[in-house]
Amino acid sequence: MTAQKILFASSEAFPLIKTGGLADVSGSLPAALKSLRRDVRLMLPAYRSVLQQLGGARPLTTLELPGTLAPVRILESQLPGTSVRLWLVDAAEHFDRDGNPYLGPDHQDWPDNAGRFALFCRAIATLALDQAGLNWRPDLVHCNDWQTGLVPALLAGHEHRPATVFTIHNLAYQGLFPADTFATLQLPPALWTMHGIEFYNQLSFIKGGIAFSDVVNTVSPQYALEICTPEFGYGLDPLLQSLGDRLSGILNGVDYAQWNPARDPLIPQPYNAYNFEQKKFNKLALQRRMRLPVSDTMPVIGFIGRLVEQKGIDLILAALPALLKEDVQFVMLGSGHGLLEQGLTHAMEHHPDRIAVQIGYDEELAHLIEAGADMFLMPSRFEPCGLNQIYSLRYGTLPIVRHTGGLANTVTDTGEATLASNTATGFVFHSTRPQALADTCLRAVELYRTQPKVWRKVAFNAMHQDFSWRRSARLYLTLYQQAERQLKNRP
Ligand code: ADP
Numbered sequence: 494m495t496a497q498k499i500l501f502a503s504s505e506a507f508p509l510i511k512t513g514g515l516a517d518v519s520g521s522l523p524a525a526l527k528s529l530r531r532d533v534r535l536m537l538p539a540y541r542s543v544l545q546q547l548g549g550a551r552p553l554t555t556l557e558l559p560g561t562l563a564p565v566r567i568l569e570s571q572l573p574g575t576s577v578r579l580w581l582v583d584a585a586e587h588f589d590r591d592g593n594p595y596l597g598p599d600h601q602d603w604p605d606n607a608g609r610f611a612l613f614c615r616a617i618a619t620l621a622l623d624q625a626g627l628n629w630r631p632d633l634v635h636c637n638d639w640q641t642g643l644v645p646a647l648l649a650g651h652e653h654r655p656a657t658v659f660t661i662h663n664l665a666y667q668g669l670f671p672a673d674t675f676a677t678l679q680l681p682p683a684l685w686t687m688h689g690i691e692f693y694n695q696l697s698f699i700k701g702g703i704a705f706s707d708v709v710n711t712v713s714p715q716y717a718l719e720i721c722t723p724e725f726g727y728g729l730d731p732l733l734q735s736l737g738d739r740l741s742g743i744l745n746g747v748d749y750a751q752w753n754p755a756r757d758p759l760i761p762q763p764y765n766a767y768n769f770e771q772k773k774f775n776k777l778a779l780q781r782r783m784r785l786p787v788s789d790t791m792p793v794i795g796f797i798g799r800l801v802e803q804k805g806i807d808l809i810l811a812a813l814p815a816l817l818k819e820d821v822q823f824v825m826l827g828s829g830h831g832l833l834e835q836g837l838t839h840a841m842e843h844h845p846d847r848i849a850v851q852i853g854y855d856e857e858l859a860h861l862i863e864a865g866a867d868m869f870l871m872p873s874r875f876e877p878c879g880l881n882q883i884y885s886l887r888y889g890t891l892p893i894v895r896h897t898g899g900l901a902n903t904v905t906d907t908g909e910a911t912l913a914s915n916t917a918t919g920f921v922f923h924s925t926r927p928q929a930l931a932d933t934c935l936r937a938v939e940l941y942r943t944q945p946k947v948w949r950k951v952a953f954n955a956m957h958q959d960f961s962w963r964r965s966a967r968l969y970l971t972l973y974q975q976a977e978r979q980l981k982n983r984p
């Protein structure tokens with residue numbers, strides 16, 4: 494038995510709405526499952542910007558749900574660039590607003606996030622039970638992150654329900670709300686227990702996903718181990734541990750149609766592993782664009798990401814004095830916490846010929862950095878999977894990463910043994926001390942300067958790594974089978 498009809502639920506999906514890697518996954522995995530001949534429907538909230546991009550979306554049905562006065566419309570469209578059917582939950586009061594899906598214009602969480610995503614979960618659960626008159630009953634619902642965490646909890650009590658899979662993309666975001674929110678959401682009272690969605694007298698959306706799903710996974714094998722420890726488990730580690738073999742890790746794939754230096758329309762000079770020397774023209778373009786001194790021999794270290802504690806930006810800032818003793822340039826793109834934005838901007842103001850920073854979100858610059866930098870820095874304190882290091886491998890932009898989560902599963906350090914076995918693909922350090930980061934960057938810079946042939950060889954290995962979705966999608970099909978078995982054999 495293997496799930497044929499899959500309802501895939503997420504709060505973001507590329508190219509329609511993206512704040513991070515979750516969107517890349519939700520934009521690619523459903524299409525990869527489709528190409529493995531599964532019938533997949535993707536569910537997203539009908540954010541204002543999504544509706545604007547899609548033009549006309551067809552009304553399919555209407556739901557009466559607790560938590561909103563107006564009827565909720567389900568609209569149908571297609572995920573652009575794919576043949577995946579898209580179902581949008583259209584509740585104007587909750588989703589028809591400008592800006593970020595989770596944050597208001599003041600950069601704080603929208604005050605009604607609990608209600609917004611509870612409504613989203615209710616709509617998903619209603620469709621999952623085929624209670625909306627659509628005559629389509631999924632075999633399995635695949636939920637992603639806390640915004641969909643109540644779905645398995647709402648489905649759990651139903652005799653004839655689909656199997657449920659919950660994927661943790663980041664345990665640091667849990668959808669925690671004060672206890673009195675529970676009453677306002679009109680959820681089944683039975684859910685309010687320590688075995689349910691109550692968590693130390695708070696309401697936890699993510700706990701709904703973890704405690705009630707048939708199987709749970711996270712986005713790398715290493716992170717699946719880490720979240721079972723107090724250091725990375727945020728108090729959920731005992732629950733996660735208790736899942737035993739119902740918790741696993743599947744590495745994300747990447748979309749090589751988007752991220753391939755040989756066919757990337759967003760970079761000035763295409764290149765591949767066999768004409769690697771062409772890559773330097775992208776470096777020159779990047780230096781010009783970022784107003785850095787232009788030099789094709791200068792090592793350039795890139796960074797792209799959300800500027801949050803997770804990503805180790807403070808480590809980069811602390812390591813800069815040691816790093817700037819060498820002749821290197823830094824190009825950094827990101828947005829996030831004000832203090833970290835300021836820290837990077839100050840560093841640029843003090844070293845304008847060495848450090849270029851752009852605050853904001855810029856898809857095109859992200860591609861130019863991947864193509865133009867020589868090295869890509871990801872010193873994350875934790876990293877469930879991480880996508881940029883995988884893009885970097887394909888661009889021959891050698892990743893410098895901390896040994897954590899998906900970074901540990903995707904990058905192999907360069908040393909004598911891994912050079913001999915042609916498995917070296919980047920540079921890896923273990924400690925969270927800034928000195929460890931600085932030492933490893935300097936080790937990379939030294940190799941770049943003194944041994945160009947070896948550098949090329951490592952880049953060649955890196956560019957031949959294959960993290961395409963097909964492999965990961967097959968692993969998800971196996972996981973779906975496990976979920977269906979689990980459902981069938983439940984006591
Ligand atoms: P996370 O999901 O924790 O943010 P990932 O590495 O999984 O980290 O994915 C981040 C995704 O978001 C990548 O596709 C990356 O290129 C993109 N990204 C992050 N910040 C920016 C930015 N400022 N501009 C453009 N793309 C960005």
Ligand code: GLC
Nearest residue numbers: 514515662712876877878879
């Ligand atoms: C999260 C994680 C990141 C992961 C992404 C997609 O946002 O922080 O490591 O790659 O989700 O799964």
